[in-house]
Amino acid sequence: MSPSQPNILIIGAGVIGLTNALVLREKYPTAPITIVAKHFPGDRSIEYTSPWAGANWCSMAHDNGLLEQCDRISFERFKGFVEKGLTYETGVAEMGLRAVFDAPIEQTGIITEETGKVWYDELVGGLQHVKKEELPSGATFAVDFPQTFHINTQTYLGWLQNQALSKSIRTVRRHLPSLASLLSSFPSTTILLNCTALGSYSLTDVRDLNLYPTRGQTVLVAEPATPIPRMYLRSPARIDPSTTYVFPRPHGGGVVLGGCRQDGNWSADVDPELAADIVKRCCALCPELGRPEDLQVISHNVGLRPGRKGGPRMEVERRREEWGEGVSVVHCYGHAGAGYQASWGVAEHVAGLVQKTLEPGSKL
Numbered sequence: 001m002s003p004s005q006p007n008i009l010i011i012g013a014g015v016i017g018l019t020n021a022l023v024l025r026e027k028y029p030t031a032p033i034t035i036v037a038k039h040f041p042g043d044r045s046i047e048y049t050s051p052w053a054g055a056n057w058c059s060m061a062h063d064n065g066l067l068e069q070c071d072r073i074s075f076e077r078f079k080g081f082v083e084k085g086l087t088y089e090t091g092v093a094e095m096g097l098r099a100v101f102d103a104p105i106e107q108t109g110i111i112t113e114e115t116g117k118v119w120y121d122e123l124v125g126g127l128q129h130v131k132k133e134e135l136p137s138g139a140t141f142a143v144d145f146p147q148t149f150h151i152n153t154q155t156y157l158g159w160l161q162n163q164a165l166s167k168s169i170r171t172v173r174r175h176l177p178s179l180a181s182l183l184s185s186f187p188s189t190t191i192l193l194n195c196t197a198l199g200s201y202s203l204t205d206v207r208d209l210n211l212y213p214t215r216g217q218t219v220l221v222a223e224p225a226t227p228i229p230r231m232y233l234r235s236p237a238r239i240d241p242s243t244t245y246v247f248p249r250p251h252g253g254g255v256v257l258g259g260c261r262q263d264g265n266w267s268a269d270v271d272p273e274l275a276a277d278i279v280k281r282c283c284a285l286c287p288e289l290g291r292p293e294d295l296q297v298i299s300h301n302v303g304l305r306p307g308r309k310g311g312p313r314m315e316v317e318r319r320r321e322e323w324g325e326g327v328s329v330v331h332c333y334g335h336a337g338a339g340y341q342a343s344w345g346v347a348e349h350v351a352g353l354v355q356k357t358l359e360p361g362s363k364l
């Protein structure tokens with residue numbers, strides 16, 4: 001096989017593994033691509049984060065670099081879906097968002113240190129300051145995003161999977177005890193893409209101790225009689241353990257009420273006191289929801305965001321002997337609470353890494 005025609009094996013079928021597969025298919029129309037995973041769209045497990053996400057686009061990046069770029073590229077893709085009339089197929093729709101903060105803007109983490117600006121200000125159609133008299137009591141300030149996106153994760157994950165299947169990407173269900181075991185079953189692999197999120201804990205041959213879960217508990221409720229016109233978020237900072245959010249999901253997806261961020265907590269159990277507190281905070285933030293006792297609760301959900309000290313890992317690892325000759329491992333995990341909003345940019349970046357490893361003379 002020529003070096004420009006890789007044989008690609010992807011571990012993981014969350015939003016990250018699936019999106020990477022689709023972008024690699026765009027770059028390598030005829031290359032063999034296989035996704036191997038324990039969980040696929042439709043599964044609901046604490047080991048599979050993607051179905052539990054809100055999900056929306058509300059960037060947390062402020063690095064004046066790669067992470068902002070990943071979020072920008074995904075924003076443009078989501079916009080493209082909506083403009084091309086693919087909203088019902090993909091489950092991605094446009095909606096505004098009101099972000100209420102309980103601290104001065106310099107303390108919220110929404111400003112990029114190097115530029116002193118909110119990097120996505122123009123991208124979302126120009127952030128608008130909410131008038132003082134419209135602020136909830138105790139709030140410091142609030143901004144409206146005129147345009148951003150929300151995602152029905154159930155529809156979207158299914159769509160990604162269908163796209164993969166229709167583009168001759170093979171899918172194989174398997175739990176991998178180790179990477180070496182995988183490579184012995186797929187010996188012609190030349191590029192191995194590691195999109196396992198927190199799954200590393202069950203891979204015996206390699207462990208990334210920088211990974212940790214950030215537990216998120218949410219309540220899925222029915223859509224209220226009064227339509228909710230926008231998404232809401234209230235917090236002292238963009239990333240905070242006590243953030244309250246109300247994300248209506250498009251196309252019959254219900255409304256996701258959150259939230260919490262519990263670093264290092266692996267528990268899949270629902271905490272009923274926390275659920276009651278989330279519902280109370282959300283009703284106070286979003287008047288359309290009405291009173292807590294009026295809500296129809298559909299389910300209580302828990303997901304573990306794949307956090308990583310130092311941020312996501314997107315890099316090529318030098319070959320190791322136990323993986324055999326000719327295999328390059330490209331890591332793509334640890335996207336924390338941004339897996340959807342970064343996904344398309346992440347996949348473009350990873351495709352660039354793959355291309356580099358295939359260049360003649362590449363030492364990787």
Ligand SMILES: Cc1cc2nc3c(=O)[nH]c(=O)nc-3n(C[C@H](O)[C@H](O)[C@H](O)COP(=O)(O)OP(=O)(O)OC[C@H]3O[C@@H](n4cnc5c(N)ncnc54)[C@H](O)[C@@H]3O)c2cc1C
Nearest residue numbers: 012013014016038039049050056176199216303339340341
């Ligand atoms: C409450 C909550 C709200 C969120 N809200 C948002 C939001 O609004 N916007 C946003 O962008 N993001 C949000 N996120 C974050 C987002 O859900 C994650 O970043 C994203 O789902 C991570 O995707 P992933 O593909 O890396 O991991 P996962 O979805 O966990 O997929 C991992 C895959 O790897 C497979 N795997 C792992 N180990 C093995 C193994 N040993 N063998 C075989 N297969 C293996 C699994 O089976 C699975 O297929 C939220 C998360 C939570 C919990």
Ligand SMILES: *[C@@H]1O[C@H](CO)[C@@H](O)[C@H](O)[C@H]1NC(C)=O
Nearest residue numbers: 194196197200206207208333
């Ligand atoms: C795959 O990713 C996990 C994190 O999800 C990491 O711990 C592990 O080292 C990676 N595997 C390889 C082969 O490096």
Ligand SMILES: *[C@@H]1O[C@H](CO)[C@@H](O)[C@H](O)[C@H]1NC(C)=O
Nearest residue numbers: 262265266267269270271274
């Ligand atoms: C983890 O979260 C659960 C549910 O909220 C809680 O009961 C438990 O005490 C937490 N564990 C730790 C170690 O914080």
